Amino acid sequence: MTDATGKKIEFILILLALMVLVLLSKKLEKYASGEIVKLAEKEKKSQVIVLDAGHGGSDPGKIGVHEEKEKEINLEIALKVEKMLKKKKIKVIMTRTDDQMLDDQSDAGQKVRDLRERVRKINGEKPVFAVSIHQNSYPDAGIHGAQVFYYRHSAESEQAAKTMQEALRAADIGNTRQAKANDTYYLLKRTEVPIIIVECGFLSNPEEAKKLTTPEYQDDVAKAIVNGIVTCMEK
Template structure:
């Protein structure tokens, strides 16, 4: 009888221990989810096997996007704004065996933004145009988002502080997948034209990238106030 009681007690203790472990794991998991939340998601466009646009100076858009995005992250975090990057290395968000890497990549960027639910998402890109004379920074927003339009205007306004750069008007869009599918205000910032010799050169220079990151951060900070 005594042995049976001991066995039952041991079983009960084991159940409580396992339950406690499960609760701790649950708490840790919840903490990890919370840790993924951020005020702003920064998306460095393209990456991996997708180079994006190629500049007249042979610079790759994917590299410039990542460099500017990293500097923007540092600027925002220095101001106490939490940031999550969609990528921090030269890689896309796709599986190597995916039938359509570009589609999977875009879907995963959208999923990451929607799961994070930031106050604002910003996707960094570079532009290109058949005429080599076209230049300047331009902010795109989802045309049916009033909040997106307001934030785009705030960020675009800050571009006036970027010396030697043409400030283009904000532009609404209804076709860009990232703008259509995200559930939070999302901006695509075309930082310059890689088809313009002078601008393509500036976009590869660290000082200019720092200036870009600073004025974009100024705009984002104003949007979050």
């Protein structure tokens, strides 16, 4: 074999080796990308949101100017939010799905036990965060607008509340209310994960109370809450 022939064979072998390396690197890159996507999907599936429809059963919550019952509006909106989130492949746990309290003993301590059970359920699920849905009321019938409350000593809850408040204002351009800190609400104090309370509107305001009972407006509020939740999860 001549030196020229040997060099030619050596060159071909090197070229083949380089081609093999390129092919292997592409396969590894594709595999790695696939694994990253799988991990991202797995992480998304593991993210849980707890929705808490306030009141229920013998506890009607606020009673509106047209006899609207807060417990009913809370549940309607919560069920709509649940449905929308599930379409986005987000796992949702509900504290209640029908008209009942979470404690079935009808006595003076039922309300406290109901709240304790909600907290126990939320803490047990260990969600990314929890959203408790309520309706507001105030002596001044002119006050209106959805407002979000958060635990004063939780930075994560504060961030989630401000994000949710922005989403709610986007759905109601007349709403100028701001997310508000609180350190007295039982749910906010006792829950071990980030939690916010969404007061969807004022049942003491005749116009807002009427809107809150309509499926169309409930859909708008539910969409705003879903947008707030999704934005929070992306941050």
